[in-house]
Structures are given as structure tokens and as C-alpha cells.
Amino acid sequence: MSVPQGRRSSTFTRLLRHGFTDPSAAERLLDTPDLSAVRSDPLLLDALGATADPDLALHGLVRLVEAQDGDPERRELLDTLLTAKPLRDRLLGVLGASEALADHLARHPLDWQALVTYEPSDLHPGVEEFERGLADAADPVSLRVSYRRCLLSIAARDVCGTTDIAQTAAELADLATATLRAALAIAQTDAPADAALCRLAVIAMGKCGGHELNYVSDVDVIFVGEAADGADEGKALQAATRLASHMMRICSETTIEGTIWPVDANLRPEGRNGPLVRTLSSHLAYYQRWAKTWEFQALLKARPVAGDLPLGEEYVRTLAPLVWQAAERENFVPDVQKMRKRVVENIPAGELDRELKLGPGGLRDVEFAVQLLQLVHGRADLSLRSGTTLDALAALADGGYVGRVDAVQLDDAYRFLRTLEHRIQLYRLRRTHLVPEDDADLRRTGRSMGMRTEPITELHRAWRRHTSVVRRLHEKLFYRPLLDAVAQLAPGETRLSTGAARERLVALGYADPSAALRHLEALASGVSRKAAIQRTLLPVLLGWFADSADPDAGLLNFRKVSDALGKTPWYLRLLRDEGAAAENLARVLSAGRLAPDLLMRAPEAVALLGDQRGLEPRGHAQLEQEVLAAVGRADGAEQAVAAARGVRRRELFRTSAADIIASYGTEDTPAEADQGALVDRVGGAVSDLTAATLAGTLRAVVREGWGDELPTRFAIIAMGRFGGHELGYGSDADVLFVHEPREGVDDHQAAKAAHRVVSEMQRLLALPSADPPLLIDADLRPEGKSGPLVRSLKSYEAYYRRWSLVWESQALLRAEPVAGDLDLGRAFIDLIDPLRYPAEGLGEDAVREIRRLKARMESERLPRGADPTLHTKLGRGGLSDVEWTVQLMQLQQGWAEPGLRTTRTREALAAACAAELIPAEEAAILDEAWVMASRVRGAVMLVRGRPGDTFPSDGRELAAVGRYLGYDPGHVGDMLDDYRRATRRARAIMEERFYGA
Template sequence: MSLPPLADLPNSLQPFAARAEQALHAALADLPAAAERLAAWPQARHEAFVRVCAASDFVSEQASRAAETFLELADSGELERALQSGELRAQLVAALADCDDEAELGRRLRRYRNRQQLRIIWRDISRQADLRETCWDLSELADACVDQAYQWLYLRHCQQFGTPIGRRSGQPQQLVILGMGKLGAHELNLSSDIDLIFGYPEGGETEGVKRALDNQEFFTRLGQRLIKALDALTADGFVFRVDMRLRPYGSAGALVLSFNALEQYYQDQGRDWERYAMIKARVVGGDQQAGAHLLEMLRPFVYRRYLDFSAIEALRAMKQLIQQEVRRKGMADNIKLGSGGIREVEFIAQAFQLIHGGRDLSLQQRPLLKVLNTLEGQGYLPPAVIAELRDGYEFLRYTEHALQAIGDRQTQMLPDNDSDCARVACIMGFDNWPAFHAQLMYWRGRVDWHFRQVIADPDEDEHAAGTPCIGGEWLPLWEEALDEEAASRQLADAGFAEPEVAWRRLSDLRSGPQVRAIQRLGRERLDAFVPRLLAQAVEHDKPDLVLERVLPLVEAVARRSAYLVLLTENPGALQRLITLCAASPWIAEQITRFPLLLDELLNEGRLFKPPLAPELAAELRERLTRIPEDDLEQQMEALRHFKLAHRLRVAASEIAGTLPLMKVSDYLTWLAEAILDQVLALAWRQSVAKYGTPKRGDGSLCDPDFIIVGYGKVGGLELGHGSDLDLVFIHDGDPQAETDGAKPIDGAQFFTRLGQRIIHLLTTQTTSGQLYEVDMRLRPSGASGLLVSSLGAFERYQQSEAWTWEHQALIRARVLVGSAGVGAAFERVRAAVLAQPRDLPKLRGEVGEMRAKMRDNLGSPSTGAGTAAHAFEASAPFDLKQDAGGIVDIEFMVQYATLAWSQQHPQLLRWTDNIRILDELEAVGLLPGADARLLQEVYKAYRAAAHRLALQKQPGVVGGDQFHAERRAVMRIWHELGLS
């Protein structure tokens, strides 16, 4: 946000400015040429001096106490320009260059800090720097002071006590200084202390002196000297107040710990508030490389791989403690800790970071404003909410700076005297205090409202109304305060058709091994959740079915109770879980197997509106770019989670009726294509890194000259929820030419290993399952053929060796991902093969013979694959796919027609899906319009039925009394085409 310009200087502040000018002139009286230098100031600087000194006692005092330094600063032009990256640190390095005394180190650090503090406050008050620049400069100043003081002290400490050496590595050791909180996020305010944690890589002792010191003792003494250099109050003031209470065990803990000790502490004893603090940890001094390793070691403590809604409980508890302290100390006017203050905006952002950051790496950021942008971009919060949080936060931070600029004092309390009220209002661009205060209270109100939406207890409204918490009437039943008869009666009265069965299911869960093994916190969460589940289950028209399908999930996650917290904290998500599980046992099983899918239930708009193909591809690409290229495990997990999440969205949309059958298949096919695109990219990158890049026949490098061709359902855009992928791999490189890597192999080997890599990425079972089952049997020569064919070999095989059924399969083949050039060449080969002139009687015989074999082997044996007289009776099964008049009959008719007539009508080869090929057959007059439309509608009806059965975890078989007219019509057209 942009603040209004600095308000006109009110009469009450003019004496402050006058005194500042008088003090400066008095201080300059004995300095040669000072008056001339001052007179040479531009008018704008004179005006800024009056305004800044009227607002800030600190600037006024510094200008008169160190008048020569102030003039030099003004003459340098730094009051009117932003410093370049690294400039501030370079100035401090120069200032300390010839320093050889520890007391002198302290003096120079403090004088440099005062110089920069004056510059920063000047630019902040005079509106020459925005909030980001002010916070960045303050943080850079702290970084430079901490690191340069450390570097200076470390050399002299080593001279005195020896160089610390790692016992395991044998290498010299350096301290790692972590900046926490606002320093870590580059968000320091004008008078902030700095929160630090000290660590060192490994134990050992010093070398180079007669009496060695243990590394722990060495770094403890060094840390004490560093704190003194920064924190001690002298005649020159201080550099930064240093707070070490965020270290393990707080003030009672060791000042410095080894990396192993730090990792062990956070793993075994780290508390929720320490996770909150560690979000912003950054290496601000010492060994940067070792520090990066330390932060990577601690990352699992901060960001959990699962959705961690327990973070909200922790933040809620922290907020309650803060509120108690605010009330106890009468700090309602504290703009940081009070209601609607800065801390509430931070809590909102960090709640999402702690909950989702383990899985969404884009949230693993330190600066709050960047986190807010990510929350908007990733759809966690609406743009209007983010806009208010951003503007409110910036207004509060500007106000904080105004309060602190007055006397360089660490305060967030609103002033209690008229002159300071006038100063704050003036700095903030308001004519008077009431106008400023009204705007401040508006923003505090908006921040507090948004905070309550995110952090508030779901039971809060009920408690406020004096009513029991959600599900309270079911608590006695769950806690066995009722006997079985009373419990069954309550269940029956609530609408359970089989109350005894429901009671037994609850009893089995309560006494089951998973629940008995959970710890106290997990049991408390379970006890809070089950009554809520029962309260919502009885709102459903089939509560028995709800328990049957949801309780297995509850049992599966009982020991990972953060998932129960997710559902407890989000009643809407629980309602959607109940609805989807009751509608589909397949969905219930998926969520039970992969509880991370519960995340998808949080956003109703996103759940029932899966993205289109370009958005799918972009989302997956973005997810993978956040993962280090060498982290294969994370890449595979990200791919699998992406597939599971989007497949659930499609199923949910299908159940909700927001996605018709044809769109369901489209989305599932787009999902497979997006995944294959990234799998190919990963496999290519890994293969090239290992072997080098393969070559083309002309010696140039392939890029990548490789395609993945989809057959069957994926080729025909007809994927279902559990479909495997029929794939063929084709390359157009030189099989004989070697790759250009350090471990060269010939092109044929390279592409074979690339194909194996792709299959490995797709089929390997991880904790999130496999991506897809892959069937490669449609490649040339089937299972006995090469895994990857050259384009030339593929063409020769299709022209001279392929069976008719393989040409039928080729009709549904299309390029899914890979090289555009090779893809276009494949399409030319496909068209040439399929458009060959054919002996139609022979073709009819081969197609009919193949269909008869399939019916014999795969159709319903009890009805002769749907051809027996009793096949239309209610008790007879009808296999939607394989029986006579079913899906495969329609597919074979389309394939026959394409092979028979595509030479004369090449437009039949334009598409790979049956619906559009039928459109073309009608358009060119090869099939009567009524018959073409009938086959399309029957085909869609069969597939819709198969989809519904799949979601119910049932085979694609219905009773023989269904689809009578449809089956007979399909069989009629089959006979009319002469395929019997």
C-alpha cells in the first residue's frame, strides 16, 4: 500500500524542528567550512531535515552529537538514494579494516550503526523509502554487523585458543549464526532486537596451542564475546540488542550446540512454538555452507510431509497466552500483540505454512508479504482477503516504524502524550491524531476478523451461545457412558437402520489395536472427532453406510491424528468426506489408502472444478520446479500425489454431476498426458546426465527425438478411473552413434534405458502407490520385441509384419508427449499404414474372427457371450464390454470401417476416438445418420454405466434385463456390416 504524503507540520511540532536546527548549528560552529556545506544543501534536504527532526528525537540528537558524521552522510547523497546490494556491508568492512582492538571494534560498530540508523529513519519518515526497503536495509545492517563482528572475533579467538577442528572430518570448524524472527525474514523494524541461535558442525577440540579447548567451550566463549560486541550499552549506544532465548532449552540451555545436538533436540523435544519460530530461520553469519546444511537437517521438524492441522491448535494456544498477557499488562494499545495487530497477520500466514508447507514447497518462504502473495496465487485465500491482510499489515508496520522512529526505542504501544500522538499522525500522513486513529482501528478490525476466520475454534460460536460443542450429544455414547441397549436406542432414534451393527463398529474401533496404541494427544483428538462424525452422519440419509465407509479411514489415521484435526477444524471438509464416501466405496478406499487426499476436501470450489489441460500441465510443472533436480524420491511422490489429488477431483465432480462422462474421460486423459510429459522430461534429464545426449543420423544431438504413443483408452481419450496405459515408445535417433557423455553408449542402448527409466518412474510402488500400470504389449512384435523402436523399424513392421488386429489398435494410437517432429512423422506413418488398399471380404473375415475369439475367451460363459436365447433374462449377466452388442462390438465396427474405407476417405484417420470417427462415417455417407447417432449414444450409455460401477467397486456387468434395445440395435448393425 502507499501511505499519504507526510502531513504538513502541525504547530505543536514546530518547536521540535527549531530546537534541532539550533542544536545542529551550535554543533557545527567549530567545524571548518561547515556553514558553507550546510548552505549548499538543496531546498528539499533542508525541508526534509525540519520534518524528520520534528518527528524524531533520535535523528535530532544524532545530528548534533556527531555533526561531522551527519554532514558527511548528507554530502554522500545517501540520504536521497537507496544503497546498492552489498554496499552497506562493504562500507562496514572498510570501517573495520584497521581495527585491532576489541573495545575499538565495539566503538566502530556502534558509530556505524548510528550512522545507518539515522539514514534509514530519515528515508523512512521522508517517504524516500518504502516499507520493504526500510526493513531490508535494517536487516542487511544487522547481517553485516553480526557477521563482520564474528569474523573479526573468530580470527583473534583462534590466535588465543587455537583453531577448532572437527573430530570426524578433521576440518576447521566455524560458528553458524541463525537469525530468527524478523531478522531471518529480512523484516526488522526500526528498533528491533535480534533473535539468534548459535551452532557448530561437529565436536572436537582446538589445535595450534599448548592447551586445547573443546569445540563447545571454544564456541561458547566466542559467542559470549560476540554478544558483548553487539549488545553492550556504552557511551556510543548499542549495535543490536541480542536475544538468545529461542535456543534449545531457552535461557537455561547451552549458549552453543553442535548440529547433532540441535537436530536431536528438535526431533525429540521441539515444541510447536519452536516450529513457528524456525519458519523464518536464516543464516546471518558464520559458515554459510554449513548453515545451509543445518537448515536442511531441521526442515523436517518445521515442515511435516502430511497436512498438519495441529498447527492451528498450537497457534491458537499461543494467541490465547498472548491475549492473557496483553490483558494482564493492559496492552490493548499494542499494535503488535493486541487484537488485530501485526502478530495476527503473521499467525494467519504461518498457519498455512505449517499446515501445508511440507507438501507445498512454495510456502516454504520467510518474508510475510511473499507468503501472502503465494497464498493468493495458490488459491488458499481469495484475492480480496489477501488485499486486506496486505494493506492492513503494511499500515501496521508503517505505524510501528513511526512509533519507534521518535526515540529509537523498541515499542509497539500507542503514545500516551499529545506531542508524540501528533508526531505519529504527521509521519503517517494524517492531519491529526483522531483521523489516524480511526484508520488504524479500521485496519485492526479487518485483521482481527480475518484472523478469527482462520484461527478461531470451530466450537467458538457454539460456546458463545451457551450451547454444547458440535457432536456433544454423542460424546457419552462414544466414551461408553451408555450401555449397549441405551446406545443402540440413541442410534436407532437418530435414524440408523441397524443400530446394533453401528454400535459394534464403534466398539470395534474403540477397542481396536490402532486406537489402543495411540498416545494421549491422539486419543484426545479422536475423542473430539468421533462425536462430530456421528453428528454429521445422522444428517445423511444413509448413516449406516457413512459409518461403514468412514470408520476404516478413522482407524487408518488414528495414529496420525493430525488428519483428525484437519476434519475437526474444517466441518465442511468432513461433510464432503461423508458425502463422497457414502456415494462411492472406491473414493472411500482411495482416501483410506492415501489420507493425504483429505487436503482436497478443504476447498469445495477446487474439489468440484478440476482444471483444464493447460492448467493441469502448468500446475504439475510448477510443483516439480520447486523440488531439487537430484531429489528423485520427492519428484516421484509429487507426481503420485498430483495424480491422486486430481483423480479424486474428477471422481467427486462426476458424483456431484458437474462433469459429464465425456469430460470425465477427457480430464483423466489430460491428467495422464501432463504426468507423462513430466516423466519423460525427468527420465531424459537423468539419462542424459548419466550417458550424454544421443545423436541423429546427421551427427547433430537429439532433443529428444523421442515420443510416447498412447493406444487403447488413453489413445482414444476414454480413460476411466482405474485404467492402465497402453504405450509404445518410438525414437528417431541413430542406433549406432554413441552418446556424447563421459560414459558413452550407443543410441539403441540409450533409448532402451530411457524407456526403462520411464516405466520405472510410472510403475514403482511408493508410499503413495504407483502412477500407472503400463502395458507395452502393443509394441512391434509384442512382449518379445524391443522396448523402444526406431521410427523406421516401426514403419517396416507395420507395413510388412503387423496383423490386422494390430492395425485395428493403430486406429486408436496417437502421440501423447515428446518431440513434435517425430510426432508428425509418426502421424504420416500411421496414415500410410491405415490407408492401405484392403481386400474387404478378407478384412471382414479377420475382424469377425478376432471378435469371436474375444467373446469366447472374455464374454459371459453362461450366456454364450450374450448370444444365447436366455441372454436377455433378468438373471443372466451382461458384460458391458465383451458380450454381444456391447462396447467391443461398437469399437470393432468403427475399426473395420476405418480400415475398409480410409483410403478413399482419409478424414476417417483424423481422430482416434470412436465418437468422432462415427461423426466422420456419417459425414461421408458410409453409415446412416440414425445408425451413427445410435451407436454413439449406446456407446456413451455403456461407458457411463461402467464408470458408475467402477466407482462402486463393481465389475462392468449388469443384469440381462438391461439395455435390451441397445444391444439388439448394435447386433443388427454388426450383421448389416457383414461381420458375423
């Protein structure tokens, strides 16, 4: 309850001034007889006010005083020692920072005496001192009490600033070591027969092994066992396993005194599924044959701590060569790429911004960067082989592997984040890496770190600043020293040797490090403004290239673009200033051949990457208007078609770049999850662009040969994927040509003009060009290759009336006018609608014929040697299977269901599902297979620069297809399994729905 301003006592005012948030409650506590000495001692009030939470400290002091049970001697000793500044500051500092340790003191009121000594030998105790502190612990309960008593002294030195974060973490690791030894001794005492049978070594891993433990953390261990002299190995390992399990329970189980910390042995070979204890030879065999890169990374911190120490030292000594050869392993690069992807999937979305450990710019980023550089360069440089993060970082800076300024900033950020983590955990001694949300918790935490004016605001500001530093340096840490090695701008500075630079590039995925260094030197050397900007951009760009399947291609392509545009003022400014432009460019340049090749032909298209709206596909009308305008300005048909190709080139780059960026995602734009939407967007964009290009070519031919008007009306009808708005980057344009003589023009003259138009369009579009070809395929016309390229509308009518076959009705399902005389095009559609949507559907003979044609295609057209489970077009459950299934439903039910009268496969499948012609589950399976097959075809074209219907055989190309499809490095096997699974399910539905199997 608040006190009126005029009635506030002088004590109340002093309490407010000393940082109490509830001075009324504090005043009532100070009024109790037990605290009369405190109330009258201004130094004690000053000491309370110096704590992280004066209210918490006072409450803890009251509980401690009350716990003395009225014993005059205890109370007199406490009162006397409270006047001694070192003890007073340490005791109140702990009480103001840790509710959990205040609870311990209330239960064990004499343990405060552990804080009395303040001698030099007490400042930095080691394992031996802690072992003495735990010597009386004979069971799990007493071990917990002794452990907390030792923890009191560590926390006191920490909160009073006697030790820094590195010393505190080392003391916690030493206390953990002593505790593991005490727990193992208890286990051996409880089972002397087991202890006699075996040698058991306990290897500390993780933060305990690295001498950088938290207040509350799992203590990671690995167990090594051997038979004692004369003992049977099998029985010895069983005995060692029982001892290890008992030791773990002693530390981990909850008792009336709570718990200590969980002992976690999941870093052992095979994890949870592996035996708890292995012999040294068994460990060695596993690491030689099966271990992954992260397991060698974990071994950087391995340290024998308990049990048979000579056996533990032999374990570390035996495995060390394997640790330092890890960077030479064949799978090192994909493993590193996987590890470099931040593991945030299991963090709830609402907690990501509060995560100190796994969040962006968190502790894991620092630790991973340091450990990776150790693995790469520690092979030759023994000074880097430390298990402690800050020691290793200092050694990397001393050796020139990390810039000194970067190392200082990273050291500062890491110390801040670890201190923040410690102070958060200390409050309740609970394992957490989340920054609290409650103001009281934030205030206490900020004050514990010396922030007294505006602790909450200051804490948030400092936290964001340090995480920002880590995020900025995480990539530059790997790559900026590479630039320093080639730029040669700072004589006298320690720089990476050429050999070390090559080692680092190889470890980060660059297959040709010598060429990469040459590119870096060409881009970043010199004192020009251009080189200075490149030195700013490249450390981040190199990281994005390294995340791709082909870093070398990314860097080479970037050099080519920079050589082409480097003197253009806007180019580097765009990359430096326009947010996602640089990352977009890096993703595009390293994703395959198609997009970079297009960009090299039109480097100015880089500007499209600076604005998200620049990557949105343009509509058919807008494209056609631009193409026709470009054709109109050209001199002659060939120049006109070249102009149309220029528009097509730029728009293909726009579409492919948007596709790549949407698939990979960037920091500003996450990867799109709707694969079907990506397929639809690419298919629609490429189809619209093809239609506009054909319209421009038609205009160029007519203008060249006839001026303003052709003697016959002329229309282009899209067929196949073109008509279905499903074209891929390398698809041919399936078309039909139709004409209708103008009034007063005889049929022969009109037909001659129409044939000349088609022939000239084919010639112009077939002219040699570095652009992706646009081939016109008219084989779906009446009589196929034997029939005339172009017919009049009346000729089509006569043919379809007398000679049309069922396959032609099926092909016409995709017919749609796209260029030329649209009224004529619509007349053609009116003509064919009764054929493709026959009244009352198909007869049994027609259905049998379609099935026969499909079976024949499967047996004859699949390329020899092709894997039918991986061929996207003709393979099991691929595009053909899904499309023929959908088209059969359209032929049978299109007359009755308007929704089926569409040229688009997915739209027709959805309409069939809505009309209950196919269950939703089956429709979803067919749709998934069709989308996946379409995505694979698009990926192959993007990666290889030429079309293909199956997965590439080249490993790097296959990995690039996997990255485009959303698979992490090293998971191409999962991609192939998923594809086979999806298409196998689609094939089963096709066989039932299409063949009636």
C-alpha cells in the first residue's frame, strides 16, 4: 500500500533511493526486532542497495536471520560478521541475485559461513579445493547440500566481480569435475564388486570439457571402459555400465534437496542407441568408420575428469589425430553446410528473439565459428587446440586466422552473452537460455550486470548491440582474413598464409581454392573506391556462395558481372545499399547455369534484384505491348526478332531469379512453402513470355512481307504445356496455325501467304543465338508431320469432321489462342469444343484406344537405360501419368462439368475433385507428384542450362537440384526417396483411375 507523500518516513525515502521497489514492505521488515541492527547501520543499507535486487536481498536476509533458531551464539556471530565488508557484500550479493541460493541458506543456516574466508587462495579454487568441500558427501542428498555450499562461494565471487565470466565458468566446470568424482566414488562404494572388475574413465564434453560451464546445464560425458587385470571383458563392460548408470542417477535424480544437474551421455557413439560404455578400441573403430563431422567437433572439448584418468588421457590422445583430420574428410563440406544452418526449428516462434544460445547472433554462432576455424587450421597449428572458446578465439587472433579487431569484438560480445545467461540462470538455478520478459526479472538482471540508471532499457540496448555484432561478424570471421591475405593493404599485420587461405576455402566448399583466391585478388586489391566497396561486400557474399551447391561458380560469376558493371556507378551502390539485392545476386549466381548465363548477356538486369516488385512476373498484355513496341522500332525482321529476344532474355532472367530466390529464401524473404504456387508462377510467366515473343515475331514477318496487313487472317493456337500455361524454361512451344482468307482473296493466295508466314517465323526463331532457344513444334496438327503446317478454318473443320482421331481430341484439350487474330482464334475454339468435350463423354472403344496409346508410349518412348522411377515425364507416376488421368476425366465429363473445361492440369484436377469425380486424398497425391516432377524439370534446366527429364548424375549438379527443391546439403538421398515415394503413390492411383486396374 502506498504511503501519502507527506507521511513518508526518512527510512522510506532512503529505501527508494537505494533501489527498493517496494519500500513499504522493506520498512516493515526492517521494523522487526531481528533486523534492528541493519536498520540502524547505514552501511548495511548501502550494501543492500548495491545488490541486483535489494528487496530480494532483504527478504533473504530476514529468512537467514530467522533460520538461526534464536541461537544467541549463531546470531552474535552473524551480526558481527555482517559488519565486515567482504562478507557482507558477498552474502547480500548472493541473496540479491539468487532466490534459489537464498532458499538453500534458509534450509542450511550455517552454510553462509562458506563465504567468510577471503584469502588469496580462496579467489580461484580448483578441483582439489572443491573435492575437499565435497569430501563429507556419502550419499546423493549430502552431495547436493555440499554442492550448493560450494556453489555459494562461486556465485559470491561472481556477483561481487571478484571473478570474471571466464573464471566463473572454469570454477563451475571444476566443481562439476569434483562432483562427478564424488558421485563415482559413491557408486563404487555401493558396488565394490563392479568397481573391482573394470577400469572406467569419465570424459567431460561440451561446456564442462571446455572449462566454460553454466550455472545450470547438462553435463555431457562419454564413458570409456576396460577390463581390470584378469577380468572377462564382457562382464567388465557390464559392471562399468552399472557404475556409469549409478553415477548418472546420483547426479541427476531429484531428492528432498533437489537435483544437481542431469548427466547426459548422448554425445557417445550412436547416441541414445549406442552402448553407454565402450572400450577404447570400440570408440576408435566407430570414429574411424562412422562418425560425422559434428562428432569430431564435439571432441574438441573432450577432457578426462573422473575415474581412471590414465585411461581417459589415452582416449583423448588416441582420438586427437582423427579430430584434426576431420577437415580432410570427404563429407566435411556438406556437414559444415548443414551445421552452418542455424538450428531454430524447435524454438517456438515467440521465443526466437529471446534466445541467447540458438537465436541469431547468439552464443552458438560464436562457438560454431571458432570451432570450425579450429578444425580447419588446427591440423597444422597446435596453438589452436584449446577446448575453451575464448582461449581458442585468442589463439586464432594471435595466429592471424581472425582479424584482431573482429576477435576483440567477438570476445566482448561472447563475454556479455555468457554473463547474461549466467545471471538469468542464477536467479532460480534453472536451465534456461531465454531473456526474461517480466520487468522485475529484467530489472534485477540488468542491475546484476552493473546497469543502474535505466537497467531494463540499458540491458535491451546492450543485448541487441552485442547480438548485432555477432551476426555481422559470424560470416566475416571466415572470409575477411581471406581478403586481407590477397589485398595486401596493411603491411606488418598478421595475415593468413596462402596455404591457410586455401585450406579455409576448401573447408568451406570451394573446389578450386587457387582460382577463388585469384578472383578475390582481382575484385578486392587496390585502393580504388570500387575495391573498397568490394572488400565490404565480399565477406558476406562469400558466405552466401558457400551455402550453395557450387561456391566456385558463384564467385566466378560474381567476378564476371563485376567486370561487366564495375565501372557503372549504380551497380556496387545497389549491392551495398539496397537491402536484399546482394543476397539475391549471390543466390542467383551460385544456383546453376541458366540465370547467370542470362545475366551475362544482359548485366544491367542486376537492377531487378534490388526491389521485390522487380521480381514479380509481368502480365501477358504488358509483355506483348513491350515486344510489339520493340519490333516496331527495329529495322528489318531479323533485327525485330533480335529485339524481341532481348525482352525475352531479360524476362527469363526475371522469372528464373524470382524462382531461385523464392525457393532458397533470403534473410528478408523466407523460402516459399507452396511448391505448387511456384510451379504455377513459373509456368504462367514463361507461357506469357512465349506468347508475346511469338506475337512480336508474327508482327515482324507480316510487316516485312506485306506491310500493314496480311492477305489472310492468321492466328496461333497454343497446345500442350504452352496452352496449359505450364511451360518450363526449356520447353518447346507446341502450336497450331490457322488462317482465314480475307474478303476478295482467293484460297490459294491466302494459303501461300500463311505458309510463308509460318516458314519465316520458324527461320527467324531458329537463327543462331546465345539465348535459350524458342523452338516451334507443330507436330500436333492434323496428319502430324505429313500434314500442312497451316490450314484454313474450313480445312480444320472438314478434317475434324471426317478424320479426327481420339488422340487429337485429347490434344485439343490444351488448345488456347495466344497470338494473331483473336477473333479467328475464338472461332477455332468454338470449332473444337465439341471434339474435346464430346456430348455424353467417350465411348468404350475410345477409352480403350486412349489406354492403348498410353501403354504404347510407356513401352516405346522411355529412353533406353532411363530409371522409370526417376523420369519426370514418362516415368512411373510422373507428368504423363497424372496428365492422362486428368485428361481422361475431362474427355468423359467435360460436357457435364464446366469446371473441367480448362487447359490447365492442376485447375482441371481441382475441378474434378470439387465435382466428386475423384476423392480429395487421391487428387492431392496426384497434384503433389505433378508439382514435384515439374519442379525437378525446372531445377534441372536452372542448374545445367539445358533441359532434362531426369535427375543429374553429376554429384554437384544433383546437390544443386536438391538445394533448389529445399533439401539441406547432404540430403539428396532424401530427395530421391521423397520423389520415388510421391510418384509411386501417384502411379497406384493412375493405374486404378486410368487403366481400371
